[in-house]
Amino acid sequence: MAQLTGSQPILILPKGTTRYVGKEAQRMNIIAGRILAETIRTTLGPKGMDKMLVDSLGDIVVTNDGVTILKEMDIAHPAAKMLVEVAKTQEDEVGDGTTTAVIITGELLKKAEELLEMGVHPTIIVQGYREAAKKAQEILDSIAINARDRGTLLKVAMTAMTGKGAEKARESLAELVVDAILQVEDNGEIDKDNINIHRILGGSIDDSMIVNGIAIDKGRADHAMPKRVENAKIALLKYPIEVKELETDAKIRLTDPSQMQAFIEQEEQMIKEMVQKIIDSGANVLFCQKGIDDLALHYLSREGIYALKRVRKSDMQRLERATGARLVTNIEDLTEEDLGEAGVVYEKKIFDELLTFVEDCRDPKALSIILRGSTRQVAEEVERAIEDAIGVVSATVEDEKVVAGGGAPEVEIAKRLKDYSESISGREQLAVAAFAEALEVVPKTLAENAGLDSIDTLVDLRAAHEESPYMGLDVFKGEVVDMKEAGVLEPHRVKRQAIQSAAEAAEMILRIDDMIAAKGFEVSKKESEGGGMEGMGGMPPM
Incomplete structure (x- = not known):
């Protein structure tokens, strides 16, 4: 970086430092976030696919857990690292919904890119996203269902484990998780550290048990x-x-x-x-x-x-x-x-x-769960599913609120946000409408991962939401059904945290217009023009 004074350049930054300014910096960060979101998008939902991750020592991890995939990947791009932090925060706060949070972030960045090309200033987009996120939380609160009875907790646990390695034994494992949570609950508060999970090879998942101590x-x-x-x-x-x-x-x-x-x-x-x-x-x-x-x-x-x-x-x-x-x-x-x-x-x-x-x-206000699995990879995936279930059941017990699954909350929030956007004057209206469209990536992805037509599914869902806010996609039947009646429930906190984290991460990335990178941080011409994953700012091809 040099400033010219007459004919003499003045160096401010050391040689080898790379600087990206304005639209180039914004485009580069948006592409990095979108690529990462696309990477884990296929893992979402009951019919999501697994990823195999092999580290430098040859150790293998097979999982469809969003935060595990992001932690295991060797990510170097700073904007992509922000999305990893979104997933980690989601995992720490709720224990589930990490993939949802990341793909919503990626879609918000994609919609923001379209607005930037239309000439909308990043600050306007950020302001619109902020208003939309606030309104989305209000809508989510209005469609939440108050419940924390044992039946609801079992449904929440089974929903969290559907599509994971533990799915075939989800009924018995859900019983273990709910029993454990209700046992360690202390005046409405739950410390997840009081539930100790022992993973032991041999036997089948059905041999897993809870210890009364x-x-x-x-x-x-x-x-x-x-x-x-x-x-x-x-x-x-x-x-x-x-x-x-x-x-x-x-x-x-x-x-x-x-x-x-x-x-x-x-x-x-x-x-x-x-x-x-x-x-x-x-x-x-x-x-x-x-x-x-x-x-x-x-x-x-x-x-x-x-x-x-x-x-x-x-x-x-x-x-x-x-x-x-x-x-x-x-x-x-x-x-x-x-x-x-x-x-x-x-x-x-x-x-x-x-x-x-x-x-x-x-x-006992602390206890252990013995998990069995035929191989190390199977046992580890079951453990991750159990940890997700513990997180969501704990959140349900503490908040006493759930929402319907199957993309129902996202479609309802998007529908009401579009109506809300029409009441806003100025260019923020475009950002609020874009936020609403971005939320629809969840039901679209659920449909794609189940081999269904995402456009037809979205049209059917929008039509169904004129009648009820609980209509979602049953990926096993390929139909739009009432998720409340079907027993597909998720904690209110999971959706709340996912939307909030996604909005904040997108805002942070969009506000960056100048990127000064130390020597060794390179972005290929191909990527800066919007193509491929190669040379992703030091991030190895995935």
């Missing part, structure tokens, strides 16, 4: 310990049961063998006293976050105490929530009041994994 992927610390303990009194220790090393370097000079013997005996006595503290508390099961000395294990085994060492912090927190125990930092403070309770604690091997089960807890 916690499963930990560790066996007993010593084989001499009992394999099963009934009426467990559980102690949780953050304190290591071993002789502490000095924090500073020190030397001990022994001048007599008897001194050495006394030194060893003193260490043994310290360990004995620690074990005695555990015995005195009345505990017969011990979970220790730190290490346990071999001698301590011997004494614990002799007393018939079941112990695990080096248990993860997250597992310790779940054990607190499930058993009612208190995590003790100093072993000197351990008392009977700190102990938790469980009906049974036992060790069991499933396939080739050794687990410890803490079951029959009185009112």
Whole structure:
């Protein structure tokens, strides 16, 4: 970047820096966003296709989960990275709807490009999009259905899993998810971290089960310990049961063998006293976050105490929530009041994994789900489907609001937004109308992925919405049906977040008119002219 003063150029930026200004920068960013949206568009809906992703080490991921695809892809283009952030936000906030959010963003950018070519200023488009997004949220609120009964939660969970790898067992898995959510709910709030998912190979998806307590992927610390303990009194220790090393370097000079013997005996006595503290508390099961000395294990085994060492912090927190125990930092403070309770604690091997089960807890506010799958890829895809279902059921329980699926909300919002746009004067009217058309990409994509004619489907949907706002596309029958009656329901929060995130991401990209890229960031001429995916600003061809 240089400025000319007379005949002498003045360099402001270092050599090798690339600068894209005005329409060139806007076009380049819009194309990057559209390409990314097109990449995952075919995964949307019950009949969406899967993507196979292979990393540099040869590890394979097969999925149709939008955020997983975007995370696994090696994306370098800054505008494309913004869409990845949209998907991540959607995943963190709701747990589902990531593909919807990204393809709406891509379609908003496509419509904005058409308006830019008509001579509409980006600021006008952004203002129109902002008004449209606000109005869309109001319309969405008006068509939401208030419900959080068990039947509704099961329908929401099954809708989230339809089209995923877990679809064939969605009824049984939906039962697991709903049971888990209702169990860990605490005063209307749900912490998804309190549901721990263990993925174990072997068996079929139908062998998956819920544990009325916690499963930990560790066996007993010593084989001499009992394999099963009934009426467990559980102690949780953050304190290591071993002789502490000095924090500073020190030397001990022994001048007599008897001194050495006394030194060893003193260490043994310290360990004995620690074990005695555990015995005195009345505990017969011990979970220790730190290490346990071999001698301590011997004494614990002799007393018939079941112990695990080096248990993860997250597992310790779940054990607190499930058993009612208190995590003790100093072993000197351990008392009977700190102990938790469980009906049974036992060790069991499933396939080739050794687990410890803490079951029959009185009112566990944390629990585990054991997922089975014939291969690693199958088990991972089932886990992703379960996580999506947990997210949507949690959102439904907390908000007590759902909307119809099958593209019904998008068609209804688009219909009312078009009517609203006619009441707006100025060029913002064009942007609001474009926003409405962009939302229709969801039902169009559902139809395309099901092998149906998207134009005919959209015409039928628009006509049906003159009668009811709940009419959506049943991709299995290829017909427009009442989604509320069909039981295809999604959380209100999923749609709300998807529309909001898409609008904000599109606004951010459209406001960029100058792009200064460091050395090494290149965009091919082919792409800047609107073609292909090659040279996508450092983004490898996908």
